[in-house]
Amino acid sequence: MIFRFLAILLAIVSWAAIPSESFGQTKPKPTGKKPAAPVKPPPVKLPTAVLKPTTEPAMKVAPIDRARRDSVLEAATKIDEILERAWEKNGIKSQPSLRDDQFLRRIYLELGGRIPTYDEASKFLTSRSKEKRVDLIDTLLESPDYVSHFYNYWADVLRLCERPQNNIVLDPYLAYVKEKIAENKPYDKWVHEMLTADGKIWQNPAVGFQMRDDGMPLPYVDNTVRVFLGKQIGCAQCHDHPFDSWTQRQFYELAAFTTGTRTRLNGSDPEFKKGNPVNQLIKEAREKTPDGKASAALQQLVRANQFAVRYNKRDLKLPHDYAYSDAKPNDIVKPKVLWGSVPSSAAKADRREQFAAWVISREDRQFARNIANRMWQKMFGLGIVEPVDDFRADNKPSNPELLEHLTDEVLRLNFDIRELVRIIANTKAYQKLAMIHEPSSSEVYQFASPILHRMTAEQLWDSLLTLVAYNPWAYQRPTAKEISAVVDLDLSKAKLADAEKVAASYESTYFLPKYNRDLQKLCGYKGQLLVRASEIPTPVPLGHFLRQFGQSDRETIEGGRTVGTVPQILAMFNGPITHILLEPGSVIYDDVMKTNNINGVDIVFISVLSHKPSLLDREFAVNEVKTAETMGQGFGNLIWSLLNTREFIFIQ
C-alpha cells in the first residue's frame, strides 16, 4: 500500500517537475485542477534529454526546390497515364483515393519514417489549403525525418554496422552515408565516390563501402553488382550460374577490375617499411604491463589504423580448380565487363575507375533502371522487377513501359533520387488506398495502389518514439570529422606514447563499451535508447525491440523482415516501450492529461492512429474511460488498446 502510494506520489512529482515550456505552445494550458490520477507508472523517470523540446533543427538538409513543383506534378501525371493504361489493358479496378487522414499517416511514415505528432496531424487535418498534400510532401522531403528514414533504408541495403569485424571501426562511413542523404548528393556521384575512394576511413569515410567486404574481394564484386545493378552473379563465383547465363569466367573477368584493391596496409606500404608497426606497438604495450596484456581499446585502435583502402593494379588468376574448357586453371584473366563496354571517358583510367565508370554508366541504363526500380519498390511495396536484385531474362518487369519511363526520369533528373521520390509521392496511384497482394497469387500486380504492409521495425520504433519524446533527436551518431579527431594514428611514425595518447581519447569516447554506457546515461530508459532508430549503434542486440520486429542483423543485404511473431506481441503487451507511453513526461501522457476530460479520447486517437474516432469507436472509448477505476487508468487502457490494433502497425 505504502509503495503504491509512493509510486503515485513520485509520478505526480515528476509530472509536476517538467518545465512548463515543454508543453506545446498551441495546446490548451493546464486547467489548474489537479490532474486525474496517473496510470500508476513504474517509478522510472524518462531521461531528461528527450523531455526537452528543441527548436533547433536536428541537422541541415538540402532544401526542396519549390519552383519545380509544376514540373513535378506534370511528371507525376505522366506516370499515372502509364499506370492507367496498364489497368485498362488488364481489367484492373481502380482503388479508392486516400482520405486526408490516411494520406497524412502514410506520407509521414513512408517519407519521414514515423507517424505524425498530435500537433502535426491536427494542423494538416484542419488545413483548408488546396496544396496541403504537395506542401507536406515537400516539407517532409527536406526534414531530418526523411534523412533518418532513408538512412535506415540504405543501412539495410549496405549492411551498415559500426564494427563489421572486431578491429574495423566503420562509424565514419555510417555518418558519411547519412550526410550524403542529407545533402542529396546525386546518386551516381555518390556511388562512384564509394567505389573509387582511397585512404583511411578517418580521412575519407567513403572508403567504408570497400572496407565492408574486407578480405572478400570476390563477394565484394558480387555485392556491388547486386546492390547497384540488380543482378545476382554470386553463383558464378564457384561455377557457371545454374539459373542465369553468367559463367565463372565472366565473374572472374569482372572481378579482375577491382583485384588490386586492398583494404589493409601491409609490407608493400611505406608505413610498414620498418616492419609491422601494429604488432610492434601492441608488443611494446604488452611488455609494459605486469600481466602482459595491453588494453582492449589500445589494441583495437592500433589495429583499426591498419585499415586503409589503396588500389594498385594486380592481376587476377582463375581458381586452381577451374573446370571449364575455355581456359586453364590459374590462367591470368583479363578484365572484361559483363555487358556493354567501359565508357570511353574512363578508357585511360585505372581498372578500378573503369569498373566504377561502367557501373554508373548512363548509356547502359541498368544503373539508372536499378535505382528507379528500387525507389518504386520502396514506395509501392513491390518492384516492377521483383526481387529488385534479380534482373534477368526469365524475370520480366511487370510493366516494362513504366520501368523504362522511370529510368528516363532518373536520367533526366541527373540521379536526383529524392526528386524521383517526390514525383512518385505526387502520383494519384500512390495516393490510393492500400491493397493486399499475396506473394503467391498468380495475379500480376499492376500497381493499382501501394501494397498494405506492416511498418518496418524502424518505422514502428520511431513512431512509438514520436508518442514519447519531445526531442527524439537528443542524440545523433557522431560525424566523420568528430570521430577522426580522436582515433587517427599515423603508423609510419607512431611511438607507443602516441598510441597510448590516442587510445586514451578513443577509450573515453567511441570505444563501444564506454560509448554505449554514455548513451544509456544520456537517453536510456530501462536499457533502451530513446533516440531515432537511425542513430542507435547496430546491429542492435538480439532481444532488442528493433530486432524482435525484424531489423536486419546487417549481415545480409536487405535482411529486414516484417513477419509477425509471438515475442513481438508480448513486447507490445508488456514491454518497456509500451510502458514508456504511460510514463509522466511522455508526449501522449502529457497531451491527454492536459485536457483532463473526455476530449482526451480524440487526442489519443489522433496521436496514435492519426484520425478522430468514428462515432461508434468514440462511444466505445468514452465508455472505457468512464467505467475504468480512474480516468487515468481508462486513458491508459485506451492508449494500450490502440497500439495493439492491426491498424496501428499496418500502413493502409
Add this chain to the structure above:
Amino acid sequence: MKNDALDKFDVLLSRRNLLINGTAGLLGVKFLSNWENNVFAAAPGTKAKQVILLTMRGAMSHIDTFDPKPGRDVQGETEAIKTKTPGVLFGNSLPRLSGMFEELAVVRSLTTETGDHEQGTYLMRTAYKKLNSISHPGLGPWFQHAMGKISKDLPGNVLIGNGNEHPNAGFLESAVIPVPIGDPAKGLENIRSPSYLSDTNFKRRLALANRIDADFREKFSGTEVDTYNQMYKEAVRLMGSKELEAFDISKEPEKMRELYGSNRFGQGCLLARRLIQGGVRFVEVEFGPWDMHQQIFTDLPDRAGVLDHGMSALLTDLKTQGLLSTTMVVLATEFGRTPKINENAGRDHHPGVFSCVLAGAGILGGQVYGASDEDGRSVADDSVSIADFNTTIAKAAGLDTKKEYFAPNGRPFKIGGGGTAIEKLLA
C-alpha cells in the same frame, strides 16, 4: 508428451535420476559415465518424435571439423584426432564429440548448388531453391504442420538465434511460424503483465482493441494481417500458461548450465532441451558465424570448441534424461569451405562437398556415410543432395516423404524436397 501418461512418467523418472546423480557431483564424471552404460538406447526402428536442429550459420569448414585431411597441404594448422572408432578422425577442436562418435552419423558427402549464404541456408532449411513466386516452409514449421503440436500451450516450434533469415511458415498456415528467442538466457521476454495491471483490466484492453480494430481487420484480411491476429491469440494463450517455465533456463542447476558452456550457443542448447522436455515439437538453434575468410586457424578453435562443448552436453543430457530415444539432433550448415587456404589465411565458400551430422532417435549412430576426395574438394563416394539429407530427417521421424502438400497456387511440395532418404542412416 503431455498427452501420453507413460511418456510423462519417463520424463519424471529421468528427472529424478538426474537429481539423484546430482547429489554425487552431478554432471561431472558421473553424468558422463551414464553415457557408457547406454541404458536408454533407442529400440531399433524407433522414429523421432521431436527434433533439435543446430544450424551452423555462415558455412562451417568441413576440413577443420568433421572431415579432416591429415597429412595433406589443405589441412593447414588444424590437427586430426581419433574418435573411438579406428580410422575415423575429427578436427582437434572437437574432443568431446569425438568421444561420443558411436552416437553420431556423420555425413561427409553433402553437396549443394550454391555458394551464396542466403540461398544456401534457404535451401538447407527448406530443401527447395529460393524462388520469387513461392515461399517454402522451414523444416520446423513443416514438422509442426505434419505432426501437430505436443504441448497445447507451448509453441510447436521455436527458433533460438537471429531469426531474420528463417523462411518461417512459407506457404503453410501462420500458426506454424517459429517463436524466435534472441537470447536464451532471457528466454521469452515480456511474458508477464506489469504487477499493477489486473487480469480484468488486461481483458478490457484486449476487448477494446478488438472492437475498434474490427473494421480494419475485415477490410484488410490477408495473410499478413491474419498472421498478426493469430499471433495475438498465441501470445494471450502463452501468457496464461503454467508451462512457460520451459523457456526459463535459470530454473536449471548452475552446474547444468556450466556443463553446456557459458556462451549463447551452449545456453541455447540447454534451452532447446528444456523446450523438448516441455513438449515443443521442433527446436532450431543457430550458431555462428562460421564465415571464416580470414585467419581461420585463429578463429575456428574457439568457435568449434563452443560447438563441441554445447552439442556434446546436449546429447549427453538428452540421453541421460531418456529424451534421446525420441529426439533427433541434426547439425547442418549451408556449404563447406575451400580446401585451399587463401592469402588471408582463411577459407572461402565451397559448395562442392561438406559435412553434416545426425544423431538420436531414428538415426543409426556410430557411422560415417559417404566420403570426400583426398583434399576435401569433391564428393568421392555416395553423394548426398540437400533434398536427400532433408528427406532422411523427415523419414527418421516417420513422416511420409512422398506425400504432396499443395501451396495456395496449386503447386505440390514434399517434406524433404522429394529427395531419396539414405536408408543406411536410419535406425
